[in-house]
Amino acid sequence: MTPSIQLHPRKLENENSSPNPLPQLMQTPTGLAILELQGTINLPENHENGEENSQGIAVGRLIFPDYHPETQDPSSTYWMKRVHLYVGEHQRLTGEVKKLPKALAIIKKRTSSGGDVNMNDGNSESTAEDLEIVEIVKHKIVFSHRPEPVGTG
Numbered sequence: 001m002t003p004s005i006q007l008h009p010r011k012l013e014n015e016n017s018s019p020n021p022l023p024q025l026m027q028t029p030t031g032l033a034i035l036e037l038q039g040t041i042n043l044p045e046n047h048e049n050g051e052e053n054s055q056g057i058a059v060g061r062l063i064f065p066d067y068h069p070e071t072q073d074p075s076s077t078y079w080m081k082r083v084h085l086y087v088g089e090h091q092r093l094t095g096e097v098k099k100l101p102k103a104l105a106i107i108k109k110r111t112s113s114g115g116d117v118n119m120n121d122g123n124s125e126s127t128a129e130d131l132e133i134v135e136i137v138k139h140k141i142v143f144s145h146r147p148e149p150v151g152t153g
Contacts (some may be wrong), residue, residue: 006130008110023067023079023097032106034140035062035085037093060087062141083141092150095143106135 041059063086067079080097087093110132 007107008130008132010133010135023064023069032135032137034100034104034137036140036142036144038144041087060085060093083143085141085143086150087147090149090151091147093143093147094145095141097139098142099139100137104137105133106137107131108134 063084064079064082065084066082072079083095083097085093085095108131110130
């Protein structure tokens with residue numbers, strides 16, 4: 001028998017959190033976006049108690065210089081042609097927003113809250129795990145050029 005996993009839609013939650021800074025076209029309920037880089041991001045090594053922790057490290061600032069929602073037509077895609085990612089104080093990547101050929105579902109593992117036992121494979125020791133759709137992403141931000149040096153002046 002082929003193994004199967006249950007896939008559940010995202011739970012609706014109160015979305016009274018901070019406003020999403022992404023342009024309206026790229027906004028998703030959870031604030032997720034896809035960032036495509038050609039290269040490697042070198043994060044500083046942080047060894048506390050022998051563990052690497054990259055949770056609180058800021059990679060850079062993402063700026064949409066041509067996005068002005070108060071003066072632009074909402075259907076305008078002109079702003080998508082130029083996006084900047086400032087890495088540190090001295091480098092800037094220039095990229096653009098592109099529509100994905102097919103929408104991408106982001107899923108995460110969800111463990112049953114009742115402690116159910118998965119009896120499908122006869123192994124009563126493991127708990128049943130399902131998948132939950134976290135987000136559907138339709139656009140990505142692509143940075144395909146080398147970083148440009150910028151001054152701090």
